[in-house]
Structure formats: structure tokens, C-alpha cells
Amino acid sequence: xxxxxxxxxxxxxxxxxxxxxxxxxxxxxxxxxxxxxxxxxxxxxxxxxxxxxxxxxxxxxxxxxxxxxxxxxxxxxxxxxxxxxxxxxxxxxxxxxxxxxxxxxxxxxxxxxxxxxxxxxxxxxxxxxxxxxxxxxxxxxxxxxxxxxxxxxxxxxxxxxxxxxxxxxxxxxxxxxxxxxxxxxxxxxxxxxxxxxxxxxxxxxxxxxxxxxxxxxxxxxxxxxxxxxxxxxxxxxxxxxxxxxxxxxxxxxxxxxxxxxxxxxxxxxxxxxxxxxxxxxxxxxxxxxxxxxxxxxxxxxxxxxxxxxxxxxxxxxxxxxxxxxxxxxxxxxxxxxxxxxxxxxxxxxxxxxxxxxxxxxxxxxxxxxxxxxxxxxxxxxxxx
Numbered sequence: 359x360x361x362x363x364x365x366x367x368x369x370x371x372x373x374x375x376x377x378x379x380x381x382x383x384x385x386x387x388x389x390x391x392x393x394x395x396x397x398x399x400x401x402x403x404x405x406x407x408x409x410x411x412x413x414x415x416x417x418x419x420x421x422x423x424x425x426x427x428x429x430x431x432x433x434x435x436x437x438x439x440x441x442x443x444x445x446x447x448x449x450x451x452x453x454x455x456x457x458x459x460x461x462x463x464x465x466x467x468x469x470x471x472x473x474x475x476x477x478x479x480x481x482x483x484x485x486x487x488x489x490x491x492x493x494x495x496x497x498x499x500x501x502x503x504x505x506x507x508x509x510x511x512x513x514x515x516x517x518x519x520x521x522x523x524x525x526x527x528x529x530x531x532x533x534x535x536x537x538x539x540x541x542x543x544x545x546x547x548x549x550x551x552x553x554x555x556x557x558x559x560x561x562x563x564x565x566x567x568x569x570x571x572x573x574x575x576x577x578x579x580x581x582x583x584x585x586x587x588x589x590x591x592x593x594x595x596x597x598x599x600x601x602x603x604x605x606x607x608x609x610x611x612x613x614x615x616x617x618x619x620x621x622x623x624x625x626x627x628x629x630x631x632x633x634x635x636x637x638x639x640x641x642x643x644x645x646x647x648x649x650x651x652x653x654x655x656x657x658x659x660x661x662x663x664x665x666x667x668x669x670x671x672x673x674x675x676x677x678x679x680x681x682x683x684x685x686x687x688x689x690x691x692x693x694x695x696x697x698x699x700x701x702x703x704x705x706x707x708x709x710x711x712x713x714x715x716x717x718x719x720x721x722x723x724x725x726x727x728x729x730x731x732x733x734x735x736x737x738x739x740x741x742x
Contacts, residue, residue, distance in 0.1 A: 370418040371664045373410075375654060376445040377403045377425045377647060378460065380433050380452030388593045394641075399451045399473065400425045401636035402644030406651025408635075413659055421655065430456050434463040441468055446666045449473050449492075449650040451643055454480050461489040469666045471653065473646035478531065481694045481730055485737035490673065490695040492650045493642075496531040498729035499613040502701035502713035503583070503606050504535035505727070509715045512580035516545045516573075516603070518595070522588040529585035532607065539718075544577040551590045566598070574600040584608040610705065613713070616645035616683075617704045625683040649682060649697075656680050674740070685712065691726070694737040698725040 379399050387393060395401070403423055410421040424445065428436045433452065437460045440448060448470045450460050454477030461470045470489045472480065476496040480489065494502075507515070515536060519529035536543050549572065569591070573582070582599055584607040586592035592608035604610060618629060618639035632640045632648075657669040657678065672678055674695070679687035684700040691698060703711045714724040720731075 370420070371658070372420045372422065373414075373447070373654070373658055373664050374443075374445050375403075375407075375421065375423045375651060376440040376443075376448045377423060378433070378436060378440065378448060378450050378452070379425070379427045380430050380450070380456050380460075381427050382430065382453070385589070387589055392589070395636075395638055397636065398641060399449075399643040399647045400427075401632070401638075402640065402647035403449065403651055405632050405635055405644075406648040406655070409648075410651060410655030410658075413655065417659060417662075419658060421651075423651070433460055437463040441465065446664070447471070447654050449647055450475075451647065457489070458484060458486070461486045464488065467666060469654075469670060471650035473650050474643055477527065478730065481696050481735075481737060483736045485694050485739045487739040488670075490653075490690065490697070492646050492653065492697050494613075494615050494699065494701060495696060495729050496528055497534065498696075498701060500528070500531035500535040500607075501538065501728045502613040502703060503611065504532070504539045504541060505713045505715040505718050506611070506703055506711050507581055507583075507606060508539045508541055509717070512604070513541045514544045514578065514580045515541055516576045516579035516582045517543045517547070517585065518573075518582060518591075519546070519548050519585040520588050520590055520592075521548055521550045522590075524587040525585050525590075528587050528608070532583055532585055543583075544579050547572070547576075549586070549591045551588065569594050569598040570600050576601065579603060581606055582610075584610075611703055611710060612706070613701050613703055615642045615699065615701065616640060617642070617702055617706070617709065619704060619707055620683070620702055620709050622709065623683050623685045628683050649680075649688075652682075653680060653697075686725075689723075689725075691732070693732045693735050693740055694730065695740060696729060698723060698728075700725065701728060 407423045426436050433456050450457050451474040454475040457472050457475045464470050466488050472491045474493050478495050478497050481495050582603050582605045584592035586608035595605045596610050657672050661668050661672050673690050674692045679689050682688045688699045701713045702709050714727045718727045720726045
């Protein structure tokens with residue numbers, strides 16, 4: 359294996375990468391601004407492919423990327439087909455249970471990169487030795503918000519959780535974060551999704567009447583924390599809650615892996631390249647897919663190998679690091695395959711802050727204050 363930092367000539371290599379996007383039926387979003395583009399994730403992969411080609415052309419490395427969109431029921435068959443076509447590196451955008459099925463269907467000789475699923479369990483009891491996580495976990499996202507709120511001394515939280523399973527998982531992540539960083543959840547309520555239109559007349563009734571009444575009489579709090587992955591109610595909370603309080607979580611101040619308004623640490627030039635390529639702004643799924651491809655490209659460049667076993671060992675070693683337009687190098691956690699990375703906090707117009715926050719320390723890296731740390735990890739797949 360070549361030493362990190364040393365770009366050594368290598369024999370010509372053709373690195374084939376697959377991007378598998380699992381598409382689900384979705385409701386029309388509350389805001390037209392949040393409509394998902396048809397090339398979501400794929401456009402980020404195209405930019406990553408171009409960036410890999412730039413370095414690879416000097417070293418005899420050629421990158422090619424295959425993109426596949428499939429419904430969840432066909433995900434395993436699509437995965438096996440890609441593996442039969444010789445793809446050893448697969449980037450997946452899908453829900454947690456489907457990402458897990460894809461990792462198992464791909465087999466141990468294929469490295470799978472999770473670019474969207476935030477499920478903590480995938481990094482914990484249901485981790486897989488061939489599954490790396492470029493997307494941050496719910497625990498990382500919730501910890502990023504919690505650190506900022508605690509830094510602001512907004513320690514009394516009014517937690518509002520949606521009624522869908524993903525909302526409940528996010529709510530648990532915020533409860534965990536509150537306990538971890540010393541905040542107190544003074545009121546905890548569930549907003550039941552009863553269906554109906556959110557953008558017709560009943561939508562305005564929801565805003566003007568239901569939200570104020572629903573939030574009335576809450577215990578004295580500094581901030582509302584919304585756990586609404588299902589996009590049902592959180593966007594209605596700012597300016598409509600009974601008490602005038604800031605909102606964080608699924609609306610207001612939101613934790614994201616990336617955002618189109620982010621301009622620090624060279625990101626402006628990066629954003630412009632993406633916009634020229636795709637004709638739109640970058641979303642987190644695009645960034646995560648780009649980052650997964652750059653992880654692969656960087657590992658191939660530094661090791662001079664396209665062998666998944668060699669790359670896996672390198673990614674989990676102290677030698678691996680990658681610039682990611684977030685102010686510091688990103689690395690992988692050796693105990694569960696999660697990418698350490700700063701989390702951006704945005705109000706959708708600017709980057710308000712970046713976690714980890716100043717003063718939150720860790721013996722290994724401040725980035726390990728976000729998410730599942732090694733002593734609390736139940737992942738065993740990375741032990742050997």
C-alpha cells in the first residue's frame with residue numbers, strides 16, 4: 359500500500375461505481391421549494407465522477423459510473439445485477455431497511471456507501487462490515503442541534519414529535535441528545551397526522567387554528583424542537599406557536615450535511631461547479647453522493663489499488679482523510695464505518711453555525727462528540 363500523501367504511478371485501472379437510488383411514493387411537500395429534482399443524488403455523483411477523473415487521468419485511472427433508479431421491491435435484484443456487471447463500489451440512496459437489504463444482497467466483496475439513511479441502528483446493532491455511512495446519523499444530526507442550543511443556553515426544550523415511525527426515531531434521538539448534553543425536555547407532545555391536504559384550505563386551518571391551540575399551555579420553554587421527518591407539521595411552527603419561541607430540528611434551525619447557501623471553506627466554487635453541471639442548487643443527497651465517490655477516488659489514488667479489501671482497510675485506518683468543504687478533513691470511525699464530519703446548521707438562507715460547537719471536547723476528536731461514540735457502540739462487524 360502506498361503511503362498517504364504519496365501519489366505513486368500505477369498500472370491502468372478502470373474503476374466502476376454504481377449509484378442505486380430507491381424511489382418511494384411521496385406526498386407533495388408543504389413548500390414547492392422542497393420538491394425533489396429528478397436527478398437527485400445522480401447529479402452529485404456526476405460531479406464526483408468528474409473530480410475523480412481529473413486526478414485519475416494523471417495516474418492511469420479511469421472512472422465510470424452507472425446510475426439506477428428502482429422501487430424498493432426491486433432493490434435487491436438491481437443490486438445483484440450491478441454486482442454481476444462487475445461493480446465493486448455501490449452508493450445507495452434509500453430508507454434504512456432497504457439500505458440494509460442492499461448491503462446484504464451485494465455481498466462481502468462489494469463496498470456499499472449509504473448516502474441518505476440516517477438510522478442509528480445501521481451504525482449500531484445492525485451494522486454490516488461492507489457498509490460505510492457517508493450520510494450522518496440521526497444521532498449526529500440531533501447532537502449538532504443540541505450542542506448549539508446548549509451553547510446558547512436554551513436548555514429548556516418543548517419537544518414536538520410526529521406520529522410516523524421515522525418521526526418517533528428522530529424524537530428518540532433528540533431525547534438522547536438532551537440527556538447527553540444536559541438539556542431538559544420540559545414538555546413532550548405528539549402531533550398526530552390525520553391526513554388531508556396541507557396546501558388547500560385545510561392547510562391554512564392547520565396553520566391558523568390547530569398549531570396555536572396544539573402548542574397552548576406548554577411548560578415554560580426556551581425553544582421548540584420539532585421531530586418531523588415526515589414533513590407534516592414542522593414548517594408551520596415558526597410564527598404560529600402559542601408562545602414566541604425559536605424553532606429547531608425539522609424546521610427553523612435545521613441540521614444538514616450540506617446546503618446550497620453554504621459558502622465557507624471554498625464551498626462557493628464547489629457550489630458553482632455543481633450549478634453549472636446540474637442547472638440547480640445542490641441538496642444534501644447530491645453532496646453525500648459526491649462525497650462517497652470522492653472517498654472511493656481518494657482511496658484508489660492513495661493506495662494505488664482498486665481492490666475493495668485494500669480500500670476498506672485504508673478507509674478505516676488513521677491514514678485516510680479527505681477535504682470536504684467543511685473546514686476540516688473528514689475521516690471514518692473504525693468501529694462502525696460512519697464518516698466523521700461537521701454538521702451545518704441552516705435556516706435555509708445562510709449557514710447559521712457549524713457543529714461541533716466550541717467547548718465540546720473529546721479525547722480523540724471533537725467530531726466524535728456527534729453521534730454514537732466507541733464506548734456506547736454495539737456494532738461488532740468492524741471488530742476484526
